[in-house]
Amino acid sequence: MMVGLALCGLLAGCTKKSAEVSEAKEVNLSIWGNYISPELQAQFEKETGIKINISNYSSNEELLAKVQMGSSGIDVAVPSDYMVEVMSKMNLLEALNPDQISNKTLIDPQFLKQNYDPENKFSLPYIWTTAGIAVNRDLYKGPIKSWKDLLENPQLKGKFALLDDVRETLGAALKMNGFSVNSTNPEEINKAKATLLKAKKNVKMFASDTIDILNNKEVAAAQTYSSDALQAADKSPGKIEYIIPEEGGTFAIDNLVIIKGAKHPEAAHKLINFLLSEQAEINRVKTILGGPVLKNTKAALPKELQNNRALFPDEATLKKLERIQDQGEKNKLFEDSWTEIKTH
Incomplete structure (x- = not known):
């Protein structure tokens, strides 16, 4: 009997380990077109061993429709400010685990605690x-x-x-x-x-x-x-x-969120934390040419970008x-x- 219990425990451990490995293999990101560079994607995949599957949408309403259908498979999405409020009211977003997003401390406070998510329970800024x-x-x-x-x-x-x-x-x-x-x-x-x-x-x-x-x-x-x-x-x-x-x-402030029922929540948090690193944001601003949300990014940019009135x-x-x-x-x-x- 004791042998049986030990074997059962061992098998349960293996099953749990297999689930973790499966969990870590991929993450499904739905994002605006031209909003993440191939270099950033490759860097994340190399550092973590997690493959990013990318899909795009052309409007916040299109993203909402995809999620409402219930079979989108999306883990992480990047809705604009007002759509965060819409989706959170409709219970379509998972609460973020701040313990898994250490880079949150790098965000410029002016982009936090916005009226669409006052406690940043569901979202963190990505770009403006x-x-x-x-x-x-x-x-x-x-x-x-x-x-x-x-x-x-x-x-x-x-x-x-x-x-x-x-x-x-x-x-x-x-x-x-x-x-x-x-x-x-x-x-x-x-x-x-x-x-x-x-x-x-x-x-x-x-x-x-x-x-x-x-x-x-x-x-x-x-x-x-x-x-x-x-x-x-x-x-x-x-x-x-x-x-x-x-x-x-x-x-507009576009935000990182995790969709309700995401199948890869650990990988989703890892992706969000990675995208909020200083290195990732400098790459993002240089390639996407959107406004930075971290405290120290602007000063680290080339002078021609710092002085660009369109940016x-x-x-x-x-x-x-x-x-x-x-x-x-x-x-x-x-x-x-x-x-x-x-x-x-």
Whole structure:
């Protein structure tokens, strides 16, 4: 009997060990396109022996839909600020274990304790970006200072792209009309919708990955995220210009979260901790060209990046930017307008 118990204990230990090995082999990361460099991926896999399986999404709403289906297999995702709040309210996120994320101490406090997750129970910041307009100056040399110069410019007819993103694109039209991107006033949203329905006749495409379409000259201009615009500019020196419109735009903090029921929670925490290391962030800012969230990163960057106004807007510009907020039941106002815009 004692032999049987010992054997049973040994087998249980083996089973547990096998489970741990299985746990450590891979982690499923769902992230915006062009948001993690191949070098960082390779470094993490080499250091940990954990393979990163990467999938992409083009909007926060697309990520939400994937997770809501319940069979996404996602361990770690990178939703924007307001979507963290939406997903946490819907019980779609796992609470983070701070004991497994020692690099949390490196984060600049200004990016912690935000209104969408005041205790950072579910999220930690990954990068911040703005949204504005990118122009390929080989194709269009005219002035672009405002959303109106993009949305109502006859010279750009059939030559520009808008983000395939309900809140960003309606937000741009709201800003153009002098309203907040977070307006839930039906009259103001209807005015923004009318602006976009009129503009749609001249839009070449809705696209959230804009690097290639700008560099390949598929479009002369595009509503875009600053990180994509700067990556495009890096690939085509002197050709791509990024403008934050004079009416203002959006500022977003994208966050690392673990999806509810993640099959690889240990590996997920290891990935998050790795991505919050100083070495990883310096690589990330240099390659993705998004804003850093750690305390010491900016000072460690090359001077040309520290002085890049598109990467680090001045205070006057930052004051014109808004963070998109979750509007609860009133999100339906945006969703219904977007459905009409996309299907009209």
